[in-house]
Every structure is written in structure tokens, then in C-alpha cells.
Amino acid sequence: MSTAQRLQERVPAELLNDAFNVFREASRKLEQQYALLERRVEELNEELAEKNRVMERTRRLAAMGEMAAKIAHEIRNPLGSMAIFATLLERELANDAEKRKFASYITNGINTLDNLLSNMLLFASAPAARLKSVDIREVIEDSILLVSGYERAGGTVTSEFEGHSIIMADGSLLRQLFLNLLINAMDSLDGGAGTVGVSAKVIEEGRGPMLVVQVRDTGKGIPAEELDRIFDPFFSTKERGTGLGLAIVSAVVNAHRGSIDVDSKKGEGTVFTIRIPAE
Ligand SMILES: Nc1ncnc2c1ncn2[C@@H]1O[C@H](COP(=O)(O)OP(=O)(O)OP(=O)(O)O)[C@@H](O)[C@H]1O
Ligand SMILES: [Mg+2]
Incomplete structure (x- = not known):
């Protein structure tokens, strides 16, 4: 079985x-x-x-x-x-x-x-800031001189300074920052009349002296929907732009542990405000 x-x-x-x-x-x-x-x-x-x-x-x-x-x-x-x-x-x-x-x-x-x-x-x-004693006034004036003959320049550039101007910062990085902001400001005038103004001052804040610089223009302004993207690398609305300018500006500000604000109205102009610890 x-x-x-x-x-x-x-x-x-x-x-x-x-x-x-x-x-x-x-x-x-x-x-x-x-x-x-x-x-x-x-x-x-x-x-x-x-x-x-x-x-x-x-x-x-x-x-x-x-x-x-x-x-x-x-x-x-x-x-x-x-x-x-x-x-x-x-x-x-x-x-x-x-x-x-x-x-x-x-x-x-x-x-x-x-x-x-x-x-x-x-x-x-990705720049690191090498801090040295620099005259911010000289850095800004040099940058203005460099862009004064700029090929797309139309308007006039003015500058004003308040208080002492010797700070601890990386001069060559700051020069690159101002060049980019100034060129953008000039571009915004689109070859037309208008003004670009730079103002700088060192103010005393709780945490020590702070350099406050404003670069303002009476150019075409930045549309609200683009404001979030202007610091992105390669974002550009210009035919020949690489979109690196403001990415560098923001990298330089970060390297100095500073901050940057932008205020813009379409058709009226733009103000970039930069704050950098000055010591
Ligand atoms: N002052 C300004 N007024 C109006 N638009 C601005 C201003 N600054 C920046 N922008 C806008 O932000 C975009 C990005 O600026 P960014 O400097 O990074 O690049 P770009 O100027 O286009 O090119 P690149 O600087 O590399 O030549 C510009 O294309 C422009 O649309
Ligand atoms: Mg630019």
C-alpha cells in the first residue's frame, strides 16, 4: 500500500x-x-x-x-x-x-x-573672504571708474559716503560685487537717461559696526514674479547675459556673513541694500 x-x-x-x-x-x-x-x-x-x-x-x-x-x-x-x-x-x-x-x-x-x-x-x-583693512570708498570709486566707460552706459553715476570708510573686508571680492551691481544698474537704464547712485556708510549696530551700501537706479525695475529668481546662477533676461552677476554678488555677501535686500518697482527702478559686518 x-x-x-x-x-x-x-x-x-x-x-x-x-x-x-x-x-x-x-x-x-x-x-x-x-x-x-x-x-x-x-x-x-x-x-x-x-x-x-x-x-x-x-x-x-x-x-x-x-x-x-x-x-x-x-x-x-x-x-x-x-x-x-x-x-x-x-x-x-x-x-x-x-x-x-x-x-x-x-x-x-x-x-x-x-x-x-x-x-x-x-x-x-566658491569664494572665501580674506579680510584685510580696506578703504571701501576707494573700492567703490575704482568700480565706478571701471564702469564709467562701459559700453552700455547711458546715465550718470553718483556716489556719496558717510563716516569713516576703512573696514575689514576682502577688497577684490567687494570690487567684483560692486562691478556687477553697477553694470546691472546701468543695463537697467537701457541706454536711456537716468541715474545710478551708490551710497555707503558705516553705522554702529548692537553687534558692532556695520557697512551699509545701497546701489540704486532709476531703470526699468524687476517684475515681482522674477524677484525670487534673480540671484539664481544662470538666470538672465538679457540677450547676452550669463546670469552669473547676482549669483557672485550673493556669494560675496555670504563670504562676508552679510545680507542683501532688493526693493524694485517695475518702471521706476531698483535699490540693492547690502549690509556687511565691518570688523
Ligand atoms: N538693477 C537691475 N534692474 C533691473 N533688473 C535687474 C537689475 N539687476 C538685476 N536684474 C535682473 O536680474 C537678472 C540677473 O542678473 P545677473 O547680474 O545675475 O545676470 P545678468 O546681468 O543677466 O548677466 P551677467 O551679469 O552675467 O552679465 C538680470 O538679467 C535682470 O533681469
Ligand atoms: Mg549682471
Whole structure:
């Protein structure tokens, strides 16, 4: 007699049937679970492949960033010599207004390129502030001088200072900050008449002296819906803008543990207010 026959004799057929049903149900559930697991493994594999693609892209972008920084350095040196000779040329042509104007185009073009390269280098390196004693008045006046012949300049630039002007800050970072704010302010005039004003003062606050600088323009203003995005890298509404200017401004302010506010009315103008601890 076989084992099955002997079992059948001892265990009632119904019970066996029930047991088989339970067994079949359990194995059906197991199969379902298995299919689910298989699908999850497939999903995870896809996710992994996507992550690998992103990582590869990030690696390539980082390499490109490094290369861009190297190229920027390489361009900078000859640009420096060009700037010196263009200035000499302008001096040489002091008595010929027409020719001098053409020479000044070279200087302005060089300044624009230099600003672009500085922004790129700063963006690639996330700047840290090296604090030294600087005369903020000089930094601002230098920046104004640099943009005064700026190719898109239309209006006039005024500046005013209050109180002492020697502070602890990173002069070259601040210069880059003012250049970007001033160029934006000039751009906002769209070649038309208007004014750009810079005011700076050191005030005493609870936590010590604070440098407060305002850069204001009577330009076209910033639409409310764009205000949230102007500090984002690569956000630009200009045909030839890289959108790095205000990203650098914000990085420089952060490097000094300062703050920046913007107040703008479409069609009326914009005020950028920067506060930087001065000690
Ligand atoms: N003073 C301003 N008046 C009006 N719009 C401004 C002003 N400053 C900034 N913006 C707006 O913010 C955007 C971003 O400015 P940002 O300086 O970062 O880039 P950009 O000027 O477009 O290009 P880049 O500075 O790299 O040449 C500008 O395109 C412009 O739309
Ligand atoms: Mg700009």
C-alpha cells in the first residue's frame, strides 16, 4: 500500500482537500510576492542606472568647470597686457577725440571680458573672504571708474559716503560685487537717461559696526514674479547675459556673513541694500 493510500485511509478526504487548498493559496501568494519583488528589483536597477548617468554627468561638468577656470586664467594674462596698451593708446590719442573714442571701445571691451572671466573664476571656486583693512570708498570709486566707460552706459553715476570708510573686508571680492551691481544698474537704464547712485556708510549696530551700501537706479525695475529668481546662477533676461552677476554678488555677501535686500518697482527702478559686518 502506498503512503498516499495509507494517509487517505487515516485522514478524511475533506481535510486533505482543505490542506491542498491552503497550500495552493499560499503558493499563489508566494508567486505574487515573487513577481512584486522582481518588479522592485527592476525598478531599483533602473534607478541605479539613472544615478550612474547623473554621476557621470556631474563628473564631466566638474571637469569642464576646471577646464573653463584654466582657460579663464590663460585668457587673463594677455588681456592684462592688452588693457595696459589700450590705456597707453588712449593717452597717446588724448588730442584726437574721435580716435580716442575708438581706443576707449577697446578698453571697455577688455573690461567687460575681464568681468566675465572674474565671475566665472569666482563661480567655479566658491569664494572665501580674506579680510584685510580696506578703504571701501576707494573700492567703490575704482568700480565706478571701471564702469564709467562701459559700453552700455547711458546715465550718470553718483556716489556719496558717510563716516569713516576703512573696514575689514576682502577688497577684490567687494570690487567684483560692486562691478556687477553697477553694470546691472546701468543695463537697467537701457541706454536711456537716468541715474545710478551708490551710497555707503558705516553705522554702529548692537553687534558692532556695520557697512551699509545701497546701489540704486532709476531703470526699468524687476517684475515681482522674477524677484525670487534673480540671484539664481544662470538666470538672465538679457540677450547676452550669463546670469552669473547676482549669483557672485550673493556669494560675496555670504563670504562676508552679510545680507542683501532688493526693493524694485517695475518702471521706476531698483535699490540693492547690502549690509556687511565691518570688523
Ligand atoms: N538693477 C537691475 N534692474 C533691473 N533688473 C535687474 C537689475 N539687476 C538685476 N536684474 C535682473 O536680474 C537678472 C540677473 O542678473 P545677473 O547680474 O545675475 O545676470 P545678468 O546681468 O543677466 O548677466 P551677467 O551679469 O552675467 O552679465 C538680470 O538679467 C535682470 O533681469
Ligand atoms: Mg549682471
